[in-house]
Structures are given as C-alpha cells and as structure tokens.
Amino acid sequence: xxxxxxxxxxxxxxxxxxxxxxxxxxxxxxxxxxxxxxxxxxxxxxxxxxxxxxxxxxxxxxxxxxxxxxxxxxxxxxxxxxxxxxxxxxxxxxxxxxxxxxxxxxxxxxxxxxxxxxxxxxxxxxxxxxxxxxxxxxxxxxxxxxxxxxxxxxxxxxxxxxxxxxxxxxxxxxxxxxxxxxxxxxxxxxxxxxxxxxxxxxxxxxxxxxxxxxxxxxxxxxxxxxxxxxxxxxxxxxxxxxxxxxxxxxxxxxxxxxxxxxxxxxxxxxxxxxxxxxxxxxxxxxxxxxxxxxxxxxxx
Amino acid sequence: xxxxxxxxxxxxxxxxxxxxxxxxxxxxxxxxxxxxxxxxxxxxxxxxxxxxxxxxxxxxxxxxxxxxxxxxxxxxxxxxxxxxxxxxxxxxxxxxxxxxxxxxxxxxxxxxxxxxxxxxxxxxxxxxxxxxxxxxxxxxxxxxxxxxxxxxxxxxxxxxxxxxxxxxxxxxxxxxxxxxxxxxxxxxxxxxxxxxxxxxx
Numbered sequence: 410x411x412x413x414x415x416x417x418x419x420x421x422x423x424x425x426x427x428x429x430x431x432x433x434x435x436x437x438x439x440x441x442x443x444x445x446x447x448x449x450x451x452x453x454x455x456x457x458x459x460x461x462x463x464x465x466x467x468x469x470x471x472x473x474x475x476x477x478x479x480x481x482x483x484x485x486x487x488x489x490x491x492x493x494x495x496x497x498x499x500x501x502x503x504x505x506x507x508x509x510x511x512x513x514x515x516x517x518x519x520x521x522x523x524x525x526x527x528x529x530x531x532x533x534x535x536x537x538x539x540x541x542x543x544x545x546x547x548x549x550x551x552x553x554x555x556x557x558x559x560x561x562x563x564x565x566x567x568x569x570x571x572x573x574x575x576x577x578x579x580x581x582x583x584x585x586x587x588x589x590x591x592x593x594x595x596x597x598x599x600x601x602x603x604x605x606x607x608x609x610x611x612x613x614x615x616x617x618x619x620x621x622x623x624x625x626x627x628x629x630x631x632x633x634x635x636x637x638x639x640x641x642x643x644x645x646x647x648x649x650x651x652x653x654x655x656x657x658x659x660x661x662x663x664x665x666x667x668x669x670x671x672x673x674x675x676x677x678x679x680x681x682x683x684x685x686x687x688x689x690x691x692x693x694x695x696x697x698x699x700x701x702x703x704x705x706x707x708x709x
Numbered sequence: 710x711x712x713x714x715x716x717x718x719x720x721x722x723x724x725x726x727x728x729x730x731x732x733x734x735x736x737x738x739x740x741x742x743x744x745x746x747x748x749x750x751x752x753x754x755x756x757x758x759x760x761x762x763x764x765x766x767x768x769x770x771x772x773x774x775x776x777x778x779x780x781x782x783x784x785x786x787x788x789x790x791x792x793x794x795x796x797x798x799x800x801x802x803x804x805x806x807x808x809x810x811x812x813x814x815x816x817x818x819x820x821x822x823x824x825x826x827x828x829x830x831x832x833x834x835x836x837x838x839x840x841x842x843x844x845x846x847x848x849x850x851x852x853x854x855x856x857x858x859x860x861x862x863x864x865x866x867x868x869x870x871x872x873x874x875x876x877x878x879x880x881x882x883x884x885x886x887x888x889x890x891x892x893x894x895x896x897x898x899x900x901x902x903x904x905x906x907x908x909x910x
Binding site: 415422529530558 | 720723724727728731818819820821822838839840841842843845851853867868869881882883
C-alpha cells in the first residue's frame with residue numbers, strides 16, 4: 410500500500426532517525442535528564458541553564474554507550490554550553506540553510522532519553538523574524554517562532570526540518586514555548602567557547618537611561634538629536650571614567666552613529682568590539698563635547 | 710508569457726484527502742461509551758462479534774451504552790474491568806462489526822504519523838500527530854497528538870489505520886496510550902475468565 414500519508418509518515422520517521430544519530434541524552438540535567446547535540450566531532454552542545462553550574466556531565470550516546478563530558482564553556486547570553494566528550498564519536502549535526510526556511514515548514518524537536526531512546530514532537534514554523542538580543546545580552550541571528558509543544562527533556566536537543574537537517578538548538582522560551590537558537594548562532598558561540606571558554610563582551614563601565622533632548626537644548630547646543638543616553642553611573646576605574654566621562658553627561662553618538670536606546674549601546678559592545686577605540690559625542694552642561702575611550706572586556 | 714498560476718502543491722491536498730478517507734473508514738470501529746449520567750468516553754471495536762475495549766475509567770458507570778457511527782445505540786455488558794491497568798472489556802449484542810487490525814509494535818519508529826479518533830467533548834473528532842518515542846515498555850506508549858477529555862478509550866492508529874493503542878491520559882503535554890499488545894493480553898485473560906466468572910469487577 411502506498412499513499413501520501415504513509416510516505417509523509419515514513420519521511421518524518423526517517424528524519425527523526427537521521428537526526429537522532431547526533432542527539433545524546435545528558436543524565437544529570439533536570440528531573441529526567443535533558444538532551445544534547447553532537448555539533449562537531451567530540452563536541453556536544455546543550456542548553457547552558459540545564460547544567461546548573463556543573464563542569465562535568467554523564468552522556469548517553471546514540472549507540473547506547475555511556476560516557477562523560479567536560480564543559481568547555483558556557484554562554485548565558487544565548488544559553489549555549491559546549492562540552493568535550495571523553496570518548497570519540499561519529500556523526501555530527503547536518504545543518505539546514507536558514508535562508509531557505511519559510512513559515513509553514515514542518516519541523517520536529519528531537520531529544521533523547523537514556524531509556525526510551527530518541528524522542529520527537531511535531532510542529533511548524535509559525536513566524537520568522539529578525540535577529541534579536543536576549544535579555545541577558547546574547548545575539549540571536551534569526552527569530553524563530555514555532556507551533557510545537559515542548560516536552561520534558563527537549564532542552565539541548567535539535568530542531569530539524571523535514572529532511573532531518575538541524576535548524577538549531579532548542580531551549581525553553583517564555584510561557585512554555587520553545588526558543589530555538591539558530592545554527593549560525595550556535596556555530597559562532599561554540600567556536601568562541603572552544604577557543605576561549607567564554608564569550609567575550611565589551612565593557613565601558615556606565616549605567617544609562619534614555620532621555621529626551623528638548624528643542625531649545627538642541628538649538629543652543631547645535632545638535633540635531635531628540636534623544637540620548639543619560640549616564641546614571643560611571644564605574645570607578647572603568648574605560649568611561651578613564652576617558653573623563655561624568656555622571657550627568659548625555660551620550661549622543663558612538664563612532665558617529667546616534668544612540669538613544671540602551672540596546673544600541675549593548676549591540677555596539679559585542680565580542681568583536683573588545684580592545685577597539687570608541688569615539689563618543691556627549692552633551693555636558695548643555696555643551697557638546699567629544700571623547701575617545703578603549704573598550705575593555707567585561708569581567709565574568 | 711503566460712501568467713504564473715498560484716497552486717497549492719498537490720501533496721497537501723492528497724494528504725488532507727487521505728486523512729479524511731482514513732478517518733471515515735476508522736470511524737466505523739470507534740464507539741462512544743457512556744453511562745446513564747453525563748460524562749462519556751470512547752471505545753474501540755475489538756471483534757466483529759461485539760467485543761469493545763475501552764479504559765476502566767470510562768467504563769465506571771453501572772449501566773453502559775455504546776453509540777456507533779451509524780447512530781445505533783446499544784446496551785453494553787461489562788465483561789472485565791482492570792482499574793490498575795485502566796482497561797475494560799465490553800460486549801454488545803451485534804454481529805458483523807468492523808474491528809481494527811492490530812499494529813506490529815516492533816516496527817514503530819519515533820516520528821511516525823498517528824491518528825487519534827474518539828468523542829472528545831461529546832462530538833466525534835480526528836486528530837493527527839506523531840509517535841513521540843518508539844514503544845519500549847509493552848504497556849504504554851507516548852504520542853505528540855492533541856486529545857481532550859472524551860478521547861479516553863478511543864483508538865490511536867498508524868498511517869495505515871492499524872490499531873497502535875488506546876488513548877488513556879495526557880501527561881506533561883504528551884498523550885499516553887495503552888499499547889495494542891497490552892490490550893491483547895488483557896482480552897485473552899478476560900475471556901479465559903468469562904466461562905466461569907460472569908463479570909469481574
């Protein structure tokens with residue numbers, strides 16, 4: 410008997426089987442364990458929050474063998490942790506090209522449990538948005554919203570397309586939703602974690618709040634900008650203090666680009682910014698001024 | 710140049726048509742199980758001679774009825790009830806009923822499409838989902854499929870319409886079904902007892 414429904418069913422099961430070859434179970438995470446994904450040879454990726462500060466984990470491989478893994482680094486910003494397996498592995502994640510994703514595409518959330526083997530839930534992509542920053546400062550390349558049910562132990566497993574290719578790593582989102590960290594983001598984070606053990610973030614040592622700049626002030630100061638960032642705090646010894654910035658200064662531009670939202674400042678201080686010069690235009694006592702500071706690396 | 714015509718790919722249409730045709734066929738083997746009062750569940754026709762399988766928690770009333778797809782409503786006799794395994798065996802006075810073919814559990818794979826049929830919220834309904842994990846335990850299996858109160862005792866079938874199990878409860882968003890293997894054992898036990906014990910309650 411052959412039919413579209415049976416073909417559809419078989420192709421889903423094939424996709425699960427294929428992707429399951431690179432999904433492992435991590436025994437200590439959560440109540441019933443969580444999942445992990447063999448991202449590169451000997452490297453497992455999982456959701457960082459599930460490790461709860463542990464530096465080692467017991468991993469059940471797709472073959473059923475149990476081995477241990479050591480945390481190489483974790484990034485709370487994207488909730489990605491990379492672990493090095495103590496045993497060599499075959500099979501690694503086959504990545505899906507993200508630019509081909511469309512709303513309505515069938516997706517599956519793959520996990521593994523030590524006893525029941527590979528697990529799956531089914532859904533579709535319900536929205537594709539631009540990249541965004543998590544509240545903890547991680548940069549996510551593509552915003553994926555899913556119509557898909559999370560289940561116990563899905564965290565750290567993969568979201569795959571209908572062909573079994575990995576779209577990203579799943580973790581818990583707000584309101585019992587699934588947040589997928591896209592594969593390009595995972596790749597970038599994993600590379601840095603394996604190299605340095607952490608994700609470097611820029612630091613200038615300020616606390617800011619957006620403020621309006623009234624028309625009269627704009628006229629008298631000769632600036633054409635209706636809002637800026639008021640410095641509420643300047644950390645002692647930080648790059649901002651060393652460059653002479655004071656509490657009460659209003660930040661107008663960074664390297665010539667206007668800033669009026671703290672997220673723009675955060676975005677400018679990504680890992681590539683560390684060590685670089687930052688030219689900032691400010692208003693002090695109603696008068697424009699300019700200083701240059703060197704971006705430091707944020708302490709951990 | 711001819712204008713491009715927007716067409717929904719044929720696969721989507723035939724998928725919908727096949728699910729609907731399969732549901733139509735399976736519906737003949739699904740009954741609504743109810744007592745005298747409110748609250749009801751579903752059941753699966755187990756034999757052409759009138760055996761019906763459902764959950765013990767569905768067959769809790771004293772007098773039970775089975776409602777068929779052709780709108781017949783027959784009194785059902787309770788043959789056996791095992792609350793611990795949440796299974797019950799009923800018998801109606803009818804012949805030539807359509808029983809479902811059992812599925813070979815060892816061939817099932819995680820990700821396979823499954824269908825749930827039954828009478829959630831009073832009306833008959835079909836839902837489609839997937840098998841969450843390959844069934845290891847011979848008694849339970851899990852599926853990622855939407856069910857509601859009233860689906861209890863109703864069939865979970867594979868893409869070919871074979872009986873995989875009966876939907877029993879929802880735990881953490883996943884549907885737990887009792888496997889056809891466990892039902893086979895329960896029916897065999899119950900029928901063995903039938904000759905000397907009229908009802909086992």
